[in-house]
Amino acid sequence: MNRYVVELDSITKAFKKHSKRHQFLTLKSTLIRDLWKLKQKNTEVDPGLFWALKGVDVRIRKGETIGFIGSNGSGKSTVLKIIAGILKPTTGRVSVTGRLSALIELGAGFHPEISGRENIFINGIMLGLTKQQIREKFDEIVDFADLRDFIDNPVRTYSSGMFMRLGFAVAVHVNPDILLIDEVLAVGDQTFVHKCLERIFDFKRRGKTIIVVTHDLGAVEKLCSRAVWLSQGIQKSEGPAREIIGAYLLSVARKEEERYATEHEQIQEALDRQVQDDAKSECDQGESPVEIIPIGGEQTGKRWGNRKIEITRFRILDATEHERYLFLTGEDVLFEIQYQAKETISAVVFGVGFYLQDGTWCYGSNTDIERYTINVEEGTGKIRIRFPQLNLIQNTYLIDVAVHGVDSSPYDFHSRMYRIAFRSNQGESGIFRPDHDWTFHGPGLDVKQIGDPIRMSLLDSNDEMEESGETK
Amino acid sequence: MLNSIRELYRYRALIVVLVSRDLKARYRGSVLGFMWSMLNPFLMMLVYWLVFSIYLRNGMEHYHVYLFCGLLPWLWFSASLLEGCGSIISGANLVKKVMFPAEILPLVVVISNLIHFCFGLPILAGFLIIYRIIPGLNILVFPLIIVIQFVFTFGLVLALSALSVHLRDIQQILTNIVTLWFFMSPIVYNLSDLNLASKPAILSIIMNLNPMKHIMESYHRIFLQNMTDRGSEIFNLPIPWLGLGAVLGFSVILLMVSWRVFNRLKTGFSEEI
Known part of the structure; x- marks a missing residue:
C-alpha cells in the first residue's frame, strides 16, 4: 500500500505562444533536436513560451483519491x-x-456516422479493452448510458447529453487501476450525475486510485482525501482536502473582498464629492432630485432627500470591527451609519433593507418600526445595527440605507447603493437559512453524512490561514 | 523502427477497429454503400478512356483494361497520400484526449485505402475474364508488389502527416503534386509509346527515379502479361526486378527516416493541433 502509483517530480510545462514565425521555428528546432538542447538553457526567459506549470511535485499512493x-x-x-x-x-x-x-474528453473518437453500438466497441478498444471484454460488458454499458432504444442509431443523431452519457459509460467500464477525471461531473442531468458519482465511489471502495480535476469543490471534498492547490502553475499547497479547500476558498474570498472594498470606496468617494458640491451650492430646500450614483459595473444606486440630515458614511463591519464586504452565512455583521445633521430635528427614523439584485426585497426594518423615538441635534453621530447571526445564503445583496422623518419626509435615502456578499459552505438554495436540524426515523433507514461542511473562517484569518496554506 | 512496429502490433486491435470504422463511415448514408469502392475507379477509368481513347485516339486495343489496371493501385496511392497527410490534424480529438501511438492514424488511412483497392480487384478480374486475358506466372509477384507499394506509401504518408501538423501548407500543395505525379507515371499512357530514347536523356532519368513508374510497370506486367495489342503481347515482359528492388530498398530507408521524423515531431502534436 505504500507504493506510489503516480509520481510527479518537479514537473514544468511550457507551451509555445502561437505565431506564424514561431510555428516554423518549432518545426525546425524539433527536427534539429540536438541544437535545440544547447539552447534549452535559455527557454525559461523565452518570451515565446508560456509556463503553464512551474514545478509540481506530487506523489500519489495506490488507493488514494x-x-x-x-x-x-x-x-x-x-x-x-x-x-x-x-x-x-x-x-x-x-x-x-x-x-x-482518463475521463478527459468523453466520447473522444466517437465517429458521428456510425452507430452507438459500433462506437462502443471502437471506444472501448481505444481505451484498452478487448473485443471479448466489451461484448461481456456491452449490456451493462448500454443500460448505464440509458440508451437502449437508440443504440443502433448513428451517433450524429444523439443529443449532446446522450453523447456524453455514452462516453462516460464506456470510460467507467474500462476498469482501470487509476482513474483520471477532468470536470466531467458536469454532464447530463441530475440522475446521471448521481449514477456517475455512485460509480466513482464504487471505484474508491475497490481501492482504485482516483485523480480529480474540478471546480466543484463540494465533489472534491466528498470524494478526495487529499487535495493539491495550483495557482498559475505553482503548487500553492497540498494536504488534507478539507484544509486545502478551506485555504483556497479563503484566497478566492480575499480577492473578491478586495474587489468589493474598492467598489465601496469608489461609491463613498462619489458621495463625498457630492457633499462638497452641495456645500458650495447651499443645497436648495425645495424639491430634491433623484441622483444616480454608479456603484460598479452596469449598476447604479439612487440617492434622494433634502439632506437636512445627511448620511456621510456607511460601513459594514465584522465582529472584530473591521470593514468587510464578504461574509459567510451566519456571521456576525454590523452596519454603521454615520450622519451629519444640519439642524435639530425631532422624530427621525433610520432604516436599512436588503435586496436581491433582481429587486426582491429580502428584509427591511427601521427604528420607528422597532419603537425608537429619536431626536437629533445639530452635529455628527453614528447609528449601528448589529445582526449577530446574519443567515443570508450565498449571493450578492444590495443594501438600502435611509434617514427620514416619522412623517416620511425624506432627509437622505441611499437606495441600492451598497453591496454585501455572502458565501456559504453548503449548496443550499433560496435566500435565507433558518436554523435547522434533521432527524430520521423509519425502518431500515440508512443515513450517513460524509463529514461536516467545511469550516471556513474569514475572521482575522490573515496570518493563521496563510500559514496552514503554505505548509505541506 | 522495429520497436515502433512492435508497438503498432500491440495496438493491432485498435488498428482493426479504426480501419473498420473508416470503411463503415465512408459510405454510410449513401445508397450504393460499398459498391462505391468498385464504382469509383470504374468511373474514373471511363473518364480517362473517353478522353484518351475516343478524343485523343490512343490506339491500344484494350486500352480501358490497361487504364483500369493502373488506376486501381494509383488510387490507393494517391488517396492514401491526400487523406493521410491530414490524418493527424483531423484526428486531433484522439491525439489530444487518448493516449495511443499517433502513427496509427496515417497507418489506418493507408490500410483502409488498401482495402478499397482490394474491393476494386474483382472488376479487374471481370475485365480479364471478359477479354480472356489469362494472367501468366508474373501473377505470383502480386503480393510482393503490394508490400512494396505499401512500404513506400506508408513511409511517405508518415512523414507528411507529421510535417503538415507544423506546416499546414503541405496539405495545400500536395493536391497539385499528386496530379503531376499521376501524369509522370505510366498510367494513362504506355511508356514505350513515349519514345523516351529519342528525347533528352534527362527525361528518361527522371522517369526512372520515380518509384511509381516501376510499381506501375510491374502491375501491368503482372495482370496484362498475356494481353495482346494488335497481335503482339506488349506486356509479356519480365518483372523489372532491378527497378523494383531499388524501390523496395529506397522505401525501407524512407520509412526509417520518416519514422524518426515522426517520433521527433509527435511530442508536439497535442500542443500544435
Whole structure:
C-alpha cells in the first residue's frame, strides 16, 4: 500500500505562444533536436513560451483519491494530461504504474456516422479493452448510458447529453487501476450525475486510485482525501482536502473582498464629492432630485432627500470591527451609519433593507418600526445595527440605507447603493437559512453524512490561514 | 523502427477497429454503400478512356483494361497520400484526449485505402475474364508488389502527416503534386509509346527515379502479361526486378527516416493541433 502509483517530480510545462514565425521555428528546432538542447538553457526567459506549470511535485499512493483545485488557467488540466501521457512535461519526471483511464474528453473518437453500438466497441478498444471484454460488458454499458432504444442509431443523431452519457459509460467500464477525471461531473442531468458519482465511489471502495480535476469543490471534498492547490502553475499547497479547500476558498474570498472594498470606496468617494458640491451650492430646500450614483459595473444606486440630515458614511463591519464586504452565512455583521445633521430635528427614523439584485426585497426594518423615538441635534453621530447571526445564503445583496422623518419626509435615502456578499459552505438554495436540524426515523433507514461542511473562517484569518496554506 | 512496429502490433486491435470504422463511415448514408469502392475507379477509368481513347485516339486495343489496371493501385496511392497527410490534424480529438501511438492514424488511412483497392480487384478480374486475358506466372509477384507499394506509401504518408501538423501548407500543395505525379507515371499512357530514347536523356532519368513508374510497370506486367495489342503481347515482359528492388530498398530507408521524423515531431502534436 505504500507504493506510489503516480509520481510527479518537479514537473514544468511550457507551451509555445502561437505565431506564424514561431510555428516554423518549432518545426525546425524539433527536427534539429540536438541544437535545440544547447539552447534549452535559455527557454525559461523565452518570451515565446508560456509556463503553464512551474514545478509540481506530487506523489500519489495506490488507493488514494486526490483532487486538483485552482482557478481557471492554474494548470490543473495540464497536470492531468501529463499524468495521462497525452502531454510530455518540459522538464521533470513522471512515472505511472498501472492501467489508467482518463475521463478527459468523453466520447473522444466517437465517429458521428456510425452507430452507438459500433462506437462502443471502437471506444472501448481505444481505451484498452478487448473485443471479448466489451461484448461481456456491452449490456451493462448500454443500460448505464440509458440508451437502449437508440443504440443502433448513428451517433450524429444523439443529443449532446446522450453523447456524453455514452462516453462516460464506456470510460467507467474500462476498469482501470487509476482513474483520471477532468470536470466531467458536469454532464447530463441530475440522475446521471448521481449514477456517475455512485460509480466513482464504487471505484474508491475497490481501492482504485482516483485523480480529480474540478471546480466543484463540494465533489472534491466528498470524494478526495487529499487535495493539491495550483495557482498559475505553482503548487500553492497540498494536504488534507478539507484544509486545502478551506485555504483556497479563503484566497478566492480575499480577492473578491478586495474587489468589493474598492467598489465601496469608489461609491463613498462619489458621495463625498457630492457633499462638497452641495456645500458650495447651499443645497436648495425645495424639491430634491433623484441622483444616480454608479456603484460598479452596469449598476447604479439612487440617492434622494433634502439632506437636512445627511448620511456621510456607511460601513459594514465584522465582529472584530473591521470593514468587510464578504461574509459567510451566519456571521456576525454590523452596519454603521454615520450622519451629519444640519439642524435639530425631532422624530427621525433610520432604516436599512436588503435586496436581491433582481429587486426582491429580502428584509427591511427601521427604528420607528422597532419603537425608537429619536431626536437629533445639530452635529455628527453614528447609528449601528448589529445582526449577530446574519443567515443570508450565498449571493450578492444590495443594501438600502435611509434617514427620514416619522412623517416620511425624506432627509437622505441611499437606495441600492451598497453591496454585501455572502458565501456559504453548503449548496443550499433560496435566500435565507433558518436554523435547522434533521432527524430520521423509519425502518431500515440508512443515513450517513460524509463529514461536516467545511469550516471556513474569514475572521482575522490573515496570518493563521496563510500559514496552514503554505505548509505541506 | 522495429520497436515502433512492435508497438503498432500491440495496438493491432485498435488498428482493426479504426480501419473498420473508416470503411463503415465512408459510405454510410449513401445508397450504393460499398459498391462505391468498385464504382469509383470504374468511373474514373471511363473518364480517362473517353478522353484518351475516343478524343485523343490512343490506339491500344484494350486500352480501358490497361487504364483500369493502373488506376486501381494509383488510387490507393494517391488517396492514401491526400487523406493521410491530414490524418493527424483531423484526428486531433484522439491525439489530444487518448493516449495511443499517433502513427496509427496515417497507418489506418493507408490500410483502409488498401482495402478499397482490394474491393476494386474483382472488376479487374471481370475485365480479364471478359477479354480472356489469362494472367501468366508474373501473377505470383502480386503480393510482393503490394508490400512494396505499401512500404513506400506508408513511409511517405508518415512523414507528411507529421510535417503538415507544423506546416499546414503541405496539405495545400500536395493536391497539385499528386496530379503531376499521376501524369509522370505510366498510367494513362504506355511508356514505350513515349519514345523516351529519342528525347533528352534527362527525361528518361527522371522517369526512372520515380518509384511509381516501376510499381506501375510491374502491375501491368503482372495482370496484362498475356494481353495482346494488335497481335503482339506488349506486356509479356519480365518483372523489372532491378527497378523494383531499388524501390523496395529506397522505401525501407524512407520509412526509417520518416519514422524518426515522426517520433521527433509527435511530442508536439497535442500542443500544435
